Amino acid sequence: MPSPESSSRERAPILVVGGGITGLTCAIEAAEAGNPVVLIEKSAYLGGHVAAFHRYFPKLCPPPCGLEINTRRLHNNPKIEILTLAELESLSGSPGNYQAVVRTAPRFVKESCTLCGACTAVCPTQVPDLFNCGIGKKKAIHRPYPMAFPLQFRIDRSACPQGCRLCADACKFGAIDLDQRPAKKTLRVASVVLATGWEPYDAGKIDNLGFGRFPHVVTNVMLERMAAPDGPTGGRILRPSDGKPPRSVAFVQCAGSRDRNHLPYCSGVCCTASLKQATYIREQYPEATITVFYIDLRTPGHLEDFAAKTVAANQLELIKGKAGKVEQDTETGNLLVTAEDVLKGRKSTREYDLVVLAVGMVPQSSGLPINLLIDEFGFVSSGPPGVYASGCVKRPAEVAASIRDATGAALKAMRNRTNGAGHE
């Protein structure tokens, strides 16, 4: 018969910080093993970057499919409490008995929202569509993306005109509450899993590659949205400023990666991701020239097989040599890419309609109210007892590896619920 203290300890849930594929997996795995979980997510929806991807490698299947299965598992599991627009404000205590203060930003839309869209129709103002990496705009009151979970509208109040109540007046269900305030919630948790993930490196900092100056230079993350059926172009890959179909596309690998002036490390996924994205281009444009400029084509493990098959099946031109200079032809807007083909010892400048920068992953490890050991590149090496980093905040990883890591983190976090300090 457990003592009252140990039974109350067993009731303390696991806190998962971050609702991307790592956090989602961790929360579901722990809950399905019988543990209560609180899952907090900074943005208005779950799924993180994976929700914005067009396809996974190496199977080239659509991520929304797997996310749908995860959403269903979430729905069916009463042990998971989900807080969106929520961030961890402080953490104190010890394994088995942590006090976590979670701050929640107002959504301004309640659960009674039926997604009818009457609010969006009357909304007079627009905000950049961040789900689409800033390509295009959307109304200040919006559904983050069609498949977003939780399925509720939200309002980005930063753009609302003073005193505007058009959406609230248009809502027949009284689901809009413009007076919502930020809230704080103190939770007792047994352990914490940090799955705050990554953000793409700011390509504007790589000034020799022209991003931000030339409209037809895009990042790999943007290309996912450009190819996605629910993206800004309905899945047609077109040049951003003139909407023309590209006849030639250059992928610039290591854009700001393995570079002491930017990210000194290799993210390990961008080479495979670019090859995957080359299949998007080939599918839509059978005649297009597709060139991949690389330093080393790093497709570790079984991905080497994917790489070989993809290169052969899609007539990709591979050039070993970093594209160090991207310029723009003023008349056509086309891009002039200069690189040296190291294997041939020849330097050349070639013209492309579209340039895709393969930017790396920046771990989201800063600003967390936890005393973490952070490595020289910003990844979390370790946390205090009972706090476990998982996924891309720990090391750059592809989705499959993040999912495996999340399952392992779930197991570690579960031990703190039964053993207090656990076995560190």
Next chain:
Amino acid sequence: MADALMLQPDPEFVREVNANSGGELKKCFQCATCTSVCSLSTEARPFPRKQVLEAQWGLKDRLLGDPAIWLCHDCADCTARCPRGARPSAVMDALRMAAIRRMAFPRFMGSLVGDMETGLIVLFISALLLLAIALLPISKFAVRPFVFAQMFPKDRLEPMFFAVGAFVVLALTIGTVRFIRALRAAGARGPILPALVPALLEILRHRRFGNCNAGQTRRLGHLLTLYGFVGLAAMGTAVGIGSMFGLIDTPLPNLYPLKIFANVCALVLVIGISILVAKRLTDPEKRAGSSFCDWYFLALLGGIGLTGILSEGLRLAQSLDWMFFIYYVHLSLVLTLFLCTPYSKFVHFLYRTIAMAATWQESKSPGRGQLRPGGPEVVSSEGPGLPHVMGTRS
């Protein structure tokens, strides 16, 4: 195995280049960012990625005759962009020093490059030589108006300078022969003599310097230094010969056209050197990449300009106490520059010109690759790079 390539690495050469380029040579992982950001490397002759690889491998013979090391104007764009901190521009500089050292005649003087002790010894020897001239029995010392010939009698000074000059010309000639042999052995086969004229025109215009992203400041500094120096050298030689044959009587009158021209040249030289020194001190990449060799050469040229102007001023002021001393320093520096010409950075005027001439033809007809549909190769245009157009990220 007809295509087998026999490489002959020279580990000592690797150590030398590594030490003279800041010790980061082996950090290079051959990404070729350097070559693509370099505005001077061409399709047919890309650099400096290949040269860094060959330096890592110790392929001395290929490198010493590689004209590319002289086509580089050391703007350090590549070093600024290098993702590994391997300092490709410093490697190119170290390769130039290595080449100067090995073309030197007599060979032992080659050690002057990059060696502070030898540099100071040459300066000291020059000073002693001049002192000997000045201290030999003095005939009409310190008679008003004071003229420099009182301390350094022309009949001793001029033959000495011309003798040293003749030796320098001999050393430069032998260096040139060695250099051209190395160029030919390394495969640079372009005709040199007919291309000298366009190469010299390019040097006078400094267009390639302007193409370096490092900016127009350095181009201006180098151009002024070049013009000022060439003007002074021509004037000095003309006046020297003229006075030796009794055609010219020094000092020349202040408003004599040649005198005015020489004064302008001296000012231009000093301004040019000041710009180059300021650039080296303020640009962190240039500063870190500056070797003893660079500073020694700048100090010599700048010192000559300053002491020359100062000597003239002191003579005009008839300041007996200082004019002879400053002029003594001035002549010592000039003689040192003479003696150092084949063994210091100074000799780049010769080797770079020859290398530019030897590659002139290929630079005018770049090896154009076959045009590929959709992604045709574009030959980079001469002159300023393509303008950067502000675009909106939509």
